[in-house]
Every structure is written in structure tokens, then in C-alpha cells.
Amino acid sequence: MLGYSSEEMIGHHVWEFIEQADVARNTFAEKIAGSKPRRHVERAFRRKDGTFMAVQLDDQMLYDPGGRIVGIRATMQDIVERKRTEEALIQSEQRFRDLFENASDVIYTADFEGNFTSRNSSGERMTGYTREEALHLNFSQVVSPETLKVVREMTARKVRSSGAP
Numbered sequence: 227m228l229g230y231s232s233e234e235m236i237g238h239h240v241w242e243f244i245e246q247a248d249v250a251r252n253t254f255a256e257k258i259a260g261s262k263p264r265r266h267v268e269r270a271f272r273r274k275d276g277t278f279m280a281v282q283l284d285d286q287m288l289y290d291p292g293g294r295i296v297g298i299r300a301t302m303q304d305i306v307e308r309k310r311t312e313e314a315l316i317q318s319e320q321r322f323r324d325l326f327e328n329a330s331d332v333i334y335t336a337d338f339e340g341n342f343t344s345r346n347s348s349g350e351r352m353t354g355y356t357r358e359e360a361l362h363l364n365f366s367q368v369v370s371p372e373t374l375k376v377v378r379e380m381t382a383r384k385v386r387s388s389g390a391p
Contacts, residue, residue: 227281227304229274245270245278257287258295268305280309338385340365340377 228235228243241247250269267285270278285300326333326346332353334345345360355363365377 227302228271228279234274243272245272254298257285271302280305334360336365336381338381340381 235243241251244250246269253267265284267283269281269283271281273279281302282305283300283302285298287295288297288299290296326344329346330348332346332349334349335343337343341364342360345357347357349360350356353360353368355368366374369377
């Protein structure tokens with residue numbers, strides 16, 4: 227994964243390969259002291275070409291028959307693709323939030339009972355209800371009786387098509 231042969235790594239300390247080795251050392255010291263057991267720790271390891279690679283570490287302390295720690299066994303999993311996917315998701319969510327908040331039209335979400343669950347800032351300008359106030363309202367409180375019938379029919383159709391109870 228890192229591009230080194232076994233011969234190139236043997237004899238070197240793991241800290242030579244970990245980005246932010248001081249943080250990793252502190253985490254390791256806490257683990258040895260037994261104060262903070264850690265699993266699935268994410269670290270960046272230096273590859274042979276000098277770049278860093280995101281990995282997930284899982285380790286297990288090794289003890290001698292007297293109960294003294296004599297080593298550690300660790301496995302590393304490449305999580306570079308997962309980190310890329312997470313970053314793309316964060317960027318996509320930010321674009322959605324920007325579109326949602328900056329739209330000139332009122333955009334809202336509501337549950338199947340007609341209770342508002344979110345609303346953009348245009349809704350506040352157009353209705354006069356603050357976002358907090360709107361999140362305590364139901365369609366039936368803000369929609370005319372004629373429109374309410376249509377809204378309820380549309381919601382019922384959506385419920386049926388989604389398979390929701």
C-alpha cells in the first residue's frame with residue numbers, strides 16, 4: 227500500500243511513516259496506559275513517493291506471559307476512496323444548502339402529517355414567520371381551506387408512492 231518493500235521498512239520506527247506522529251504517539255501512550263482504548267483510528271501514512279495516504283488502523287496489544295506489553299499488532303485499511311467520497315458528499319451538501327438558502331422562491335420540507343421540517347430564508351421574507359416559528363406550524367395553519375384540500379391530496383399521493391405507512 228505504501229510502496230515500500232518489507233526490507234525498506236524493517237528497522238525503522240512506525241513514527242517515521244505517520245503524519246502528525248506526535249498526535250499518534252500520544253494516542254498510543256493513552257492506549258498503553260489503558261485510559262483510552264482506540265479502534266478504527268484514522269491516520270495518514272507517508273508513501274515511498276512522499277505523498278500521504280489515509281488509512282484506518284486497528285491494533286491489538288501483544289503481551290508476554292507475565293502480562294507485560296511487548297508489542298503491537300496492527301492492520302491498516304486503505305480509506306483514500308472513502309475519504310474522497312466523504313469529501314464529495316460534503317461539497318454536494320454545501321451546494322444544496324447554498325441553493326436552498328439563496329433561492330428566491332420559498333422552499334420547504336414537511337413530514338407526511340404536514341408539519342414543516344425546514345424552510346429557506348425566502349420563506350421568512352414572504353410569509354413573515356421566522357424559521358423557528360415555521361418549524362412549529364402545520365400546513366393547515368398557513369394554507370387556505372381550498373388549497374389545503376389539494377395539499378392533502380398531493381401528500382397522500384406522495385405517501386402512497388413512497389410506501390410510507
